[in-house]
Amino acid sequence: MANGDAQHHILSVLVENKFGVLSRVAGLFSRRGYNIFSLAVSPTEDERFSRMTVVVDAETAPLEQVTKQLNKLIPVIKITELAASDAVERELMLTTVRAGSESRSQVTELAAIFEAKIVDVGYEAMTLMIAGTPDKLDAITDLLTPFGIVELQRTGRIALSKLARQPTKLRAVRDREA
Amino acid sequence: MKLTGAQALIKSLEMEGTEVMFGLPGGAILPVYDPLIDSSIRHILVRHEQGAGHMAEGFAHATGRPGVAMVTSGPAATNIVTPLCDAYMDSVPIVVITGQVPYTVIGTDAFQECDTVGITMPVTKHNWLVTDPQDIPRIVREAFHVATTGRPGPVLVDVPKDVSNQMMDWYWPDSVDMPGYKPNVKGHPKQIKDAARLMAEAERPVIYAGGGILKARAADALRQLAELIGAPVVTTLMARGAFPDDHPQCLGMPGMHGNYTSVTSMQKADLLIALGSRFDDRVTGKVGSFAPGAKVIHVDIDPAELGKVRRPDVPIVGDCRLVIQELVKAVESEKHKRDWPDLDPWWHQLREWQERYPLHYEQLEDGPLKPQFCIDMLRDHTPDDTIVVAGVGQHQMWTSQRWKFNHPYTYVNSGGLGTMGFAVPASIGAKVGMPDRMVWAIDGDGCFQMTAQELVTASAERIPVKIGILNNAYLGMVRQWQELFYEERYSEVYLSPDLPDYVKWAEAMGCVGFRVDTPEDVEPTIEKANSIDDRPVVVDFRVDYKEKVYPMVPAGGSNDDIILDPAHDKPGGR
């Protein structure tokens, strides 16, 4: 399950909002044998650009090579490598949990503790929506598992660097900057 | 001025200085072939689209200018994928235009539709699908810019038929604006100083020159630096000629089939000065045991090459020519500050290796014709600035080892991809680009059969290339591996010396054909071939199939385990 440990790198990649860019980025990862752990693509405040938040598996992907190769893609404008400690990360999860009459109140209680929203209720189950850090989603998933998870979906994380500090130095292009 | 997309495309190619293009028309590109009739661009009609791509590459290799090819959609686009990949691996600037089915039917599996942009994404530096004829001048401008700047490479522009037919308002952009593409050409001053300092401390330096020297037109700068620091220079397959073979500091080719001194110099070096080279596995052998005692200075325009295989002590991102010029200045000022290390012991060692382990073969007067002998005779009986184009296999390695490349841009190769069939079309492209130079392709019998039909193109277009086939009746390089590593179990490598009959085939294609069976016929036949300048010539050299390429570092093995010709004594003291 997702967590913010050292196995993963978060790359925030600003790309031109053009036809085929996702395919170029995804293709580069598969071609070079890098595993993408999660990927979120969204428009930005500037309609010419989109932002991809790519979480890569550090085992398969030497970070420096990943960023250098990504930088060679022409629609890639800028890459920011976000260390977990320097980033605000959030992820959204929807999950349907078994919640019959005997367990419904317990599930509701858990939902309240985690500030989850109940977005759908059936006779035997309810669907929760939880936003938060990947750790928090991991935690509530663990706690909900004993009730019986029917379905679960996570968006993959999005991240921005924390404010009131220097933006993270892009370690990967040290060669160019040093 | 109103133009059709097709007219705008041709006009844009003219604006980019295109004088010649290689191609073959078809349905989706038909609109573009019409305005071509009225254009100043010479079009060379190929017999297979792979030929068009390799010709464009040969042209670019020989001239330094981008090669241009144009083909239709579907099967034509897939036929040109091999040359794109070849150009991508060897950083060759080519611009490929493909026709595409009308934009309105893309995605419907229309006749001859294929996802050309998708298929070629991994083998191009960048590619474009044109969706609006108004974009054509901008995209063509960008395409040439991307192909020729930074680390050069192939690009592709896919033009749907309806876009070619639609009208646009002509303009020519006076600049390119690509926010995500800004190659860094100037090396960082601090790194340059650090590099000069390492050079001033090295006792066993080696300059490891790669194809980037040629791409950056840095041969003169390289020579200046080499002479200044006195270090030996090894020239990789892609850099043969970047430093003259007749220069006393030149050690020749390193790598899997490099000569003993070149390979071993890197193993024993205390400093590798890698200039426009990329630590390819065919050079390094087993990476873990490559040049174990060497510090590394690595200069490349592509930041991703620095640290990809070997972590450099001093990485320098920049254009090889500009960086080397700066290095020369930095070394000069370093030389004022201190005594330069004495490289005599190093040179003494290198000369001893050269003497002890030269390349070796034997041509007996009445024995079978040796391929190495043919190459030596070609080398000695052609002009010094002859452009040599090799296929892929044993003949390529012998040529790389034995030819004396004394000028840059005289050796055209498929290095990274190792594409059999490269030589015939690439030599045609080279000759088109350099019509006043003699162009000899040295090809294998296997390679020749893959793209020989382009000699029809050469005859029709009066492009007098010369092809020497080192006909050993085998897929020789594969045979060599089966002999050495598969207990002489030969699997599917026999071709036959006389099926096809190469002389008749040459004649059928409008060329002059010669056959050479004996050593004494070699020289006179070369002289005859050299005297023909109105059509292509093919010489079928019937050579000994038993010859193997030595030295050899087995694939994945360490460079320390280099195998010499068994006729030689083994290198001792390891």
Ligand SMILES: Cc1ncc(C[n+]2csc(CCOP(=O)(O)OP(=O)(O)O)c2C)c(N)n1
């Ligand atoms: C298109 C392609 N197919 C297969 C190979 C594998 N291969 C490398 S060398 C070689 C043999 C080449 O035979 P030939 O042209 O006769 O040259 P020789 O080695 O005999 O000199 C083969 C099959 C290749 N490099 N390219």
Ligand SMILES: [Mg+2]
């Ligand atoms: Mg052969």
